[in-house]
Every structure is written in structure tokens, then in C-alpha cells.
Amino acid sequence: MLKLFKFLKQYKTYIAAVIVLLFLQVLSDLYLPTLMADVVDKGIVNKDIGYILRVGGFMLLVAAGGTLCAITATFLSSKTAVGFGRILREKIFAKVQSFSLQEFDKLGTATLITRTTNDVTQVQQVSVLILSMMVSAPLTCLGGIFMAIQQDRGLTWLLLVAVPALFLIIGIVLSKGIPLFRLMQVKLDKLNLVLRENLTGIRVVRAFNRIEKEKKRFDEANADLMQNAVKVNKIMAILMPMMMLIMNFTTIAIIWFGGIRINNGDMQVGSLMAFIQYATQILFSLLMLTMLFVMVPRAQASAVRINEVLDTEPEIKDPLKPALAEQKQGFVEFQEVSFSYPGAEQPALSNITFSAKPGEITAIIGGTGSGKSTLVNLITRFYDAGCGRVLVDGVDVRDMSQESLRAKIGFVPQKSVLFSGTIADNIRYGKEDATPEEIEHAAQIAQATDFVKSMEDGFDHIIAQGGTNVSGGQKQRLSIARALIRRPEIYIFDDSFSALDFKTDAKLRAALKSEISASTVFIIAQRVATVMDADRIIVLDDGQICGIGTHQELLNTCGVYHEIVASQLSEGELA
Structure with a gap:
């Protein structure tokens, strides 16, 4: 999580102010028991009303000053933490925007949403605690020990027993709880994934009467998250009673042994009262640190997940010195291009070579999974070719900035x-x-x-x-x-007419002719009627080109194309 704190630079003035204010608040809290001891030992014992009023009034001023410092520190720390959360969300969003489709495939949409929202919230909440407790709790603990020694050295051995006992209990509980906190975010990811799939695919769920099955999937993920949360809370539930038990026994021991010292004349009543308050402050400061330790593991798990996103380097990057195309017309060329998806046994595209000129319509047709969409995704540089080159206006797309490349393209997705x-x-x-x-x-x-x-x-x-x-x-x-x-100079229609009826499809293609006549056009389609008038038809089969030509040429030379046409047109239309 420390790695994320570099984004707090713009709030360093606020953080410095919070530290100073909390320091003043701690001094105020530590000074009050000493003043109270003076009121008891010097004012009440001697029945000096003037001294009581004078010191009592000063105590009110000290308490008011401490309260004001605490309020201001809380306001500034909250403002800093909220600003920190905003910066983290901006950084994650900007980073995700730079990801190629491979990074999206690797990480997954559901987890990216969780990391941008829930994980950032976890880190933000802990940041408030760190700013307020990480300063005040150690100072209160150390200052309380020092002031307690000043009041009476004879009772400090009680603190040497109580404090290690508290640390031992905290250590045992956290060692059991931290692994479960880490699991919380993973299980929350799973829940979000199931919920997102259900909501986005609600039509399919209802069409296939799978509502009960989806309920079962959600209930399983929900129950898994709940069971993990219950385990965590059971472990953490032990912590507070054990701490209160130790605090109460420590107070009893202080009163018991303090009473003996007062009886022996080694200690005054006011000093005992002050010592009890200092002991309480010390133990409560440890309780504050424990609350922080309880939340830090989950926030740490969230921070790791946030850093994983921020540290992910996109595989597709802009070159340091982007090349500029000499001609700006939309000329596209594939030179022996091959591409494989990560983990795939077979390449999605193999040795693809062709060129497309402005003023021409290049249609791409083939069976499902033949690589049609993959091919045009290489033009837009959603993916980079594994072998070979994809050229736009004579320049390898990897040598162009993504912005300038995509400014040339009008893309209609599948x-x-x-x-x-x-x-x-x-x-x-x-x-x-x-x-x-x-x-x-x-x-x-x-x-x-x-x-x-x-x-x-x-x-x-x-x-x-x-x-x-x-x-x-x-x-x-x-x-x-x-x-x-x-x-644009290049149009890509990736199966963009599939939901249109034949009449609208024909009218649309007729209207497009004059509109896109000067551009390079790629049309991916399943319908032969959509592509048969193209200047060039590329037939793909298992990621390879098995034919290039016009409709009539391919009917005579390409068996795969002939099969596609025969499956869609009648004998008369085929003739």
C-alpha cells in the first residue's frame, strides 16, 4: 500500500497540518490528567477553591484546544483520503483505457470494476484511519508511558505486563484473520462476475427459463462471500472482549496496588487517578492501533490488486517517435501476417497477404471462427500481428500512434x-x-x-x-x-448488416456507395447478398485465405466460397 501513497504528493500540506494538529491534541490529552492530579492533591486536599477554579479553568481551555485540533485534523484527513480515492480511480481508469483487448481478456471486466470501486474504497477508508490513528495512537502510547512514569514509577511494572499481553493477543488474531481478508476481495470479484453476467444476459436467462439456475449461482457466490465474512468476524469478535478484559484487569490491579502505595504514604490520590487515566490512554491507543490493523490487511489486499492494474504494461504501445504517412488516403496492406491468441493451439490467422485501395470495397467472408473479425482487429490495432506487417498508407501500424491510426478509421463493431x-x-x-x-x-x-x-x-x-x-x-x-x-479514410463494417432485413440492407448499401466511394471499405458479412457486389472478396477458412477475387471468379475457382453461396442462394440465383 505504501507504493500508492506516492499519489498523495499534492496533499502533503494537509498531511503536515494533520500531523501537527494531532500532535497538539495528544499533548492536550496527556496534560489533562496531570492537571487533574494537581487539582485533587493541591486544591481539594488543601481546600483551596481559588486554585481549583484557576487550574480547572485552564483545564477547560486545554480541552477546548485539543477538541478544536481533533476536529480540524479529522476534516483535513477526510478531505485528503477522499482526494486520494479520486486520484486512484482516475489513475485506474486512465490505465484501463490504455489496455489492449489482451489485457481485458486477461484481467476480466468484473474484476476491473471491483478494483476501481470497492478496492479503492477500502484503501480510502484505511487512509483516513492511518492519517488520524497512525500519528495519535503511537504518540499517546509513548507519551502515556512517559507521563505514567512521572506520576509513579512503582506501578509501571503493571504496564509491562499488560502491553505485551495485548500485543500477543493482537498478533494471534491477525495471523488468523489476514488470509481471510485477502480472500474477501476474490470472493467479491466472483459475486460481481455472476451478477454482471446475469444482468447483461437477462434476455437469454429468461428465454431459456434459467432464472432458478442463475439464482442458485448467485446464492452460491453470495453464501461463499458470507461464510468467509462470518469466519473473519468470528476471529475478530474475540479481539475486543479480550482487550477489554485485559484493560479492566489492569485497572483493578492499578487500584489495588495503588491503594497499598497510598496507604504506605508512597503515593497521593490525585497521582493514582492520573495514573489510571494514563494507563487507560495507553491501552486505548493500542486498541486504536488494533482497529487499524484489522482494516489494513483487507486494504493491503485491495492495494495489491490496484497496483496489479497500475503496473500492468499494455502490450500495445505508441512508438516513441510515431511515423507519419506520406499519403493520406487509406491504403491498407497485409504482408504475410499471422496472429495467435494467447494460449491458443492453432493460429487465428496464417500468412495473410492482400492489399486494399481507396475507392474499393473489400469483403471478407468465411465460416464461424475463420478469423474474419480478428483480421480487421489488426487494422484498428486492437491486437498486434505476431508475424508480418499491417500497413496503412505505407506505414506499419505499430509505427503509428494509436490516436492517429484510429482517426483514419470509421469502425462499426460486430x-x-x-x-x-x-x-x-x-x-x-x-x-x-x-x-x-x-x-x-x-x-x-x-x-x-x-x-x-x-x-x-x-x-x-x-x-x-x-x-x-x-x-x-x-x-x-x-x-x-x-x-x-x-x-474517415477507412471504413470497417464488422458484420454490421446482420440484424437488417434484406430490403433495408439493399437500400443501405445503395446509399453507402456514393457516400464512401473515396474511402477504403472493409465489409465482413455472413450473407452472400451483402458481399457479392464487392470489388474484392476474401474467403477465409481456418485463418487462411483460400480465395481472393470477384463473386463470379470465386464461384469458379474457390470451393469454400461455392459451398457458402450454394447454402444461401437457389439453383437459379447460383446459375
Whole structure:
């Protein structure tokens, strides 16, 4: 967790102020019992009312000053801890944004959400305790021991027995509890994973009548987390009673042996009262440290998980000196490109070589798992090629900055993603400064105008989270409009017409022709009707190119393409 404290640099003034204020508060707390002893031994014993009022008034001022210092220190420490949490969330979010898809695949979405929220909260809560207790508790303990010795050396042996006994109990309890605290976050990850899968896949769950099964999965994960929490709390429940028992026995022993010393004339009543207060302060300071020790293990586990995210180096990085393309048209070339997913036995792509020019439509077709989406993911540099080179405008994409590369691309993903906000906001996502006219034009080309205008608020219609209040075809058309409004050099349509009926599909492709005529276009599709008019069709099979050509050429030369066409078209259409 110490590694994370480097982000507290901007709050060093607050931290210094907290330390000073807590130091003053501790001095106040330690001085009050001595003043009380003086009031008893000198004022009450001698019946000196003036002395009692004078010292009593001074005690009120000291107590008020200590309280003011404590309030201010608590405010500043809370403000620092909350700011610390904000910085950590910003750092994690920024780091996650730099991850390639491989890092997302490795870590998982559920755990990234938990680390950004719950784990940061754990560290933030402990930061407040550290700022307040880590300073005041040791000072109170050491100061209390010093002041107790000043009051009476003869009773200090009681503290030498009580303090080690407390440390022994704390050590035993924490040794049992720390491993379970570490497990808490792992089990919370599992619970979040199950919950997230259930909520995002609620339609599938209901369609297959798997509500009871999902309840069982959630109950198992929930019960697992609960059982772990119960174990932790059982262990920690021993701590407080044992500490209070030791504190009470210590107080009894002080009164017993203190009474003997008073009877022998070796000690005064006020000194005994002060000694009891100092002993209580010492033991309570250890109790405060224990509370800190209880929370630190879980926060430490959270800190390790946060550091794991912050220390993860993205496999895809921008070069130190990004290359600039000489020509800015959208020319794409694959040169003997191969790619394998981590842990896969077979490569997803093998020896892919082709080129695509501006003004051409390159269609990619093949069976499920043939590598179609993987191929276009290499163009956008969501993944880096294992072998070979992917060139855009004559420059290897690994030598370009990711921002400049993706500024050339209008990407429509296989799974349409919309964000909460208006329809206009979602289309404007492709171009922040788009005018209402540009938004309407993009929607018109994408064949979205009719259904948008049929809605009560038109382009101001609110899209629900995940786009759940529009159909699959409507989502696809809005995703296409979002890409069109960028007017990029390269368009990638990754199976982006699958949810459209044949009539809308044909109208959309006809409207696209003039709109994207100057750009390089990649269309991934399952339908032969969608790709048969392309300038070039690339047929993939098991990650390899088994044919490149026009529709008619491939019918005569590529068996795989002929099978795909035969499965979709009638005998007459095939002829």
C-alpha cells in the first residue's frame, strides 16, 4: 500500500497540518490528567477553591484546544483520503483505457470494476484511519508511558505486563484473520462476475427459463462471500472482549496496588487517578492501533490488486517517435501476417497477404471462427500481428500512434454498442463538433431517419443504458451513422448488416456507395447478398485465405466460397 501513497504528493500540506494538529491534541490529552492530579492533591486536599477554579479553568481551555485540533485534523484527513480515492480511480481508469483487448481478456471486466470501486474504497477508508490513528495512537502510547512514569514509577511494572499481553493477543488474531481478508476481495470479484453476467444476459436467462439456475449461482457466490465474512468476524469478535478484559484487569490491579502505595504514604490520590487515566490512554491507543490493523490487511489486499492494474504494461504501445504517412488516403496492406491468441493451439490467422485501395470495397467472408473479425482487429490495432506487417498508407501500424491510426478509421463493431444519452449524442460520438445537419445526413444514409423521426423526441430521444430501448436493427443503423459522420479514410463494417432485413440492407448499401466511394471499405458479412457486389472478396477458412477475387471468379475457382453461396442462394440465383 505504501507504493500508492506516492499519489498523495499534492496533499502533503494537509498531511503536515494533520500531523501537527494531532500532535497538539495528544499533548492536550496527556496534560489533562496531570492537571487533574494537581487539582485533587493541591486544591481539594488543601481546600483551596481559588486554585481549583484557576487550574480547572485552564483545564477547560486545554480541552477546548485539543477538541478544536481533533476536529480540524479529522476534516483535513477526510478531505485528503477522499482526494486520494479520486486520484486512484482516475489513475485506474486512465490505465484501463490504455489496455489492449489482451489485457481485458486477461484481467476480466468484473474484476476491473471491483478494483476501481470497492478496492479503492477500502484503501480510502484505511487512509483516513492511518492519517488520524497512525500519528495519535503511537504518540499517546509513548507519551502515556512517559507521563505514567512521572506520576509513579512503582506501578509501571503493571504496564509491562499488560502491553505485551495485548500485543500477543493482537498478533494471534491477525495471523488468523489476514488470509481471510485477502480472500474477501476474490470472493467479491466472483459475486460481481455472476451478477454482471446475469444482468447483461437477462434476455437469454429468461428465454431459456434459467432464472432458478442463475439464482442458485448467485446464492452460491453470495453464501461463499458470507461464510468467509462470518469466519473473519468470528476471529475478530474475540479481539475486543479480550482487550477489554485485559484493560479492566489492569485497572483493578492499578487500584489495588495503588491503594497499598497510598496507604504506605508512597503515593497521593490525585497521582493514582492520573495514573489510571494514563494507563487507560495507553491501552486505548493500542486498541486504536488494533482497529487499524484489522482494516489494513483487507486494504493491503485491495492495494495489491490496484497496483496489479497500475503496473500492468499494455502490450500495445505508441512508438516513441510515431511515423507519419506520406499519403493520406487509406491504403491498407497485409504482408504475410499471422496472429495467435494467447494460449491458443492453432493460429487465428496464417500468412495473410492482400492489399486494399481507396475507392474499393473489400469483403471478407468465411465460416464461424475463420478469423474474419480478428483480421480487421489488426487494422484498428486492437491486437498486434505476431508475424508480418499491417500497413496503412505505407506505414506499419505499430509505427503509428494509436490516436492517429484510429482517426483514419470509421469502425462499426460486430456487437452494436450504444451509450446512455440521446440519439444525437450517440451519432455525435463519431464527431464531437458535428452539426445537426451532419447528424441528420448520417442518419439518412444509415436508413435510420424514419424510425428516429417516428419517436416522440426525434434525435433527442433518450437511449437507455446498453441501448435496451431500441431494436437490434436500429442499434446497427445508429452505429453505422456514428461511423459515417467521421468521414474517415477507412471504413470497417464488422458484420454490421446482420440484424437488417434484406430490403433495408439493399437500400443501405445503395446509399453507402456514393457516400464512401473515396474511402477504403472493409465489409465482413455472413450473407452472400451483402458481399457479392464487392470489388474484392476474401474467403477465409481456418485463418487462411483460400480465395481472393470477384463473386463470379470465386464461384469458379474457390470451393469454400461455392459451398457458402450454394447454402444461401437457389439453383437459379447460383446459375
